[in-house]
Amino acid sequence: MQRQDRNLVRNHMNNRLLSASASSRQTRGRNNQSISANTIRRRLSTSGLRARRPYIGPILIQRHRHQRTLWAQEHGSWDRIQWRSVVFSVESRFCTDHDDGRVRVWRRSGERCQADCVRKHDRWGGASLMMWGVISYNDRIGPVFSTIERR
Numbered sequence: 001m002q003r004q005d006r007n008l009v010r011n012h013m014n015n016r017l018l019s020a021s022a023s024s025r026q027t028r029g030r031n032n033q034s035i036s037a038n039t040i041r042r043r044l045s046t047s048g049l050r051a052r053r054p055y056i057g058p059i060l061i062q063r064h065r066h067q068r069t070l071w072a073q074e075h076g077s078w079d080r081i082q083w084r085s086v087v088f089s090v091e092s093r094f095c096t097d098h099d100d101g102r103v104r105v106w107r108r109s110g111e112r113c114q115a116d117c118v119r120k121h122d123r124w125g126g127a128s129l130m131m132w133g134v135i136s137y138n139d140r141i142g143p144v145f146s147t148i149e150r151r
Helices: 002-014 020-026 037-046 062-075
Strands: 050-052 055-058 087-095 105-107 118-121 128-136 140-145
Touching (some): 002 020, 020 037, 037 050
Antiparallel strands (some): 087 128
16 A cells, blocks of 8 residues: 555656546556545645646746846845836736636645646737736836737
8 A cells, every 4th residue: 555655646746737537547456446536636645745726837948047046136135215216017918718727736835836846838829818017116007908819
């Protein structure tokens, strides 16, 4: 039983998007009997793994991570007067032609942004709705919507 639990955990750590149902179809217990998806979930839960919606983030390469770290180090010591001259803008695109598919990722607490727990997201595919917003020290503008685009 412990050996099988270790194998279950290892399989789900290697393939974080593997569902408990798919795992139950692949896994056999004693006397070659199938194991239910609920049993798989319970055993993974006992090992500290929980099924959560994956963090969806941009595809970052090493250069991007390095540039973000440099920016944070450069601006981390700014005082309030320096931040008053900064305006942040955000542009978000919302996909309108499909849902998230209820994908889940098996992870432990604190692993939310770990590379293999992040569902990589290409922001520019499909029909979408664009939204912009701006925020500064003293004011904010937004949201502003654009029309739906087809690609």
